[in-house]
Amino acid sequence: MPGKFCFICAMLVLIASHSILPLNANELKEYGEYLSKECSVCHKNNAKTEGIPSIVGIEPDSFIKILKSYKNGTLKNETMISVAKSLDDEQMKALALYFHSLKQPDKTCQKQ
Ligand code: HEC
Numbered sequence: 802m803p804g805k806f807c808f809i810c811a812m813l814v815l816i817a818s819h820s821i822l823p824l825n826a827n828e829l830k831e832y833g834e835y836l837s838k839e840c841s842v843c844h845k846n847n848a849k850t851e852g853i854p855s856i857v858g859i860e861p862d863s864f865i866k867i868l869k870s871y872k873n874g875t876l877k878n879e880t881m882i883s884v885a886k887s888l889d890d891e892q893m894k895a896l897a898l899y900f901h902s903l904k905q906p907d908k909t910c911q912k913q
Contacts, residue, residue, distance in 0.1 A: 836899075864893075865897050872888070
């Protein structure tokens with residue numbers, strides 16, 4: 802039964818590629834949405850700023866740069882330093898893509 806064989810093959814390739822290859826943009830965004838629950842305790846998912854800056858719509862490159870600056874201590878904020886230290890590069894990218902996708906036009910980041 803070649804049809805069934807191919808189906809099983811395809812599934813195996815799919816499963817294998819998932820664990821070996823890096824996540825694609827859509828998967829990263831979904832991962833980012835999952836990770837963002839930790840952030841939305843403080844950062845609300847909109848452009849309003851009430852003490853804590855909004856992080857919606859920041860260019861992904863800047864977003865990652867900011868998180869890395871907290872992680873290496875260039876940007877000094879105790880809370881964000883400990884948050885950033887818990888994130889690896891892929892998680893930062895996932896969060897950057899997710900928060901960028903919630904884009905609202907009037908947000909510009911001060912720390913670029
Ligand atoms: C306990 C509260 C808290 C949590 C949780 C938190 N943040 Fe923050 N975040 C802050 C505060 C406060 C600032 C402003 C710090 C400063 O002035 O440098 C900030 C700043 C930032 C900035 C810079 C924004 C700007 O415009 O300068 C980014 C990006 C950011 N946070 C991302 C995240 C991400 C991603 C997460 C989740 C993984 C997260 N934060 C979780 C409180 C928090």
